[in-house]
Amino acid sequence: MRVAMVSAAARAGRVNEDFAGAVPMAAVLVDGAGIPGAGALCRHGVVWYAARLGGSLLSLLAVRPDTGLRTLLAQAIGQVTDDHRDTCDVAARLSPSAAVAVLRVSGGRADYLVLGDATVVLDRAAGTPLVVNDSREVVISRSYLPALAAAGADTDEYRRVLADLRSHRNEPGGFWVAKDDPRAADEALTGSCPVAELTSAALLSNGAARIVDEFALAGWPEIVAGLASNGPAAIIHRVRQAEASRAATADDATIVHCTELGGR
Structure with missing residues (x-):
């Protein structure tokens, strides 16, 4: 599997709270969320939470390729919660949380998971893309x-x-997000389809998917075609242009584009 990733902070000088990463046959996107000024609840913050959750999930995907994605996400949430349970108020409503998207290719199947307002797009060789969002x-x-x-x-x-x-x-x-309770993973949207039916797949944070969902400036077939021809950076550039033209508050935007899913 070939992976191209682009992630852009909402604006210059602002820390990017998204995380994206990949191992040979899986990709993960984590869109962190939190409230400014909540440092008294969690001294680590949203960036730490998103990176820790994404890293834990990637490690589990690498060593447990046959375990269900909901189970792996639950284990990753549990690991991160244990990492700061003794120093932070992990159960507080304003403590860090995240949306999660996962793609795994194994045994001729493409498995996907979405929890929270992230999006997975599977480009099918025949027919319109399969779009999975919560x-x-x-x-x-x-x-x-x-x-x-x-x-x-x-x-x-x-x-x-x-x-x-x-x-x-x-x-x-x-609604459900990754936070302190591993049981939230049970609410994730999951599915699977044959790799042979797909030409590519993409994971998008809500800051990137808003060009379709919020701004309605493109459809998913156009986004899939744009990723294939110009890559994820061009899509994020379009998002920034749309935000500027509408005076909309910018958001962190991340796209993970996966091709050659069958190793071709």
């Missing part, structure tokens, strides 16, 4: 947007509404 957070957040806009940023009411939104995280009927 819309639960987007759906729940949508109902809070009017109240957040009315409250105004940095007000007590804004913080109250935001806290109410976050109360749905990792709760039944809510």
Whole structure:
């Protein structure tokens, strides 16, 4: 499997909270999330959490190629939680969390996993791409947007509404991310398809996928074609142009593009 990765921080001088990595037959993308000023809860921070979770998951993928992806993610969450359980308030709602996307190629199959607002795109040789994303957070957040806009940023009411939104995280009927509880991995979206049916695959953070999902400036077939012809950097450049033209707040953007899935 050949892998090309591009990751760009939201803006110059800002630390990138995404992580991307690969081992010979698997790729991982972790989109870290946290709240500024939450250092009292976790002294390590979001960047550490995302990198630690991604590194643990890659190590497990390398040594346990036949273990289910949900099981491996649960083990990785458990490992990272144990790494800072004694120094940080890992269960606090504002402590670091992450969305996760995984692709593994083994035994002629391509296995995938999505937890949180990341996206996996499988380019099928026949037919339209298979797009796997978890819309639960987007759906729940949508109902809070009017109240957040009315409250105004940095007000007590804004913080109250935001806290109410976050109360749905990792709760039944809510949305799910990697955080401190390995059982969240049970909620991940998973699947598998024959490698022979695929020409490529891509993992995208929500900051990259927004060119389709939020800005509606391209469809997934166009994105797949663009990755094949110009690579992931060109897609992220388009995202930055769209953010600038719409005066939208920029986000970290990461794409992992996997080709030659069968080793050809």
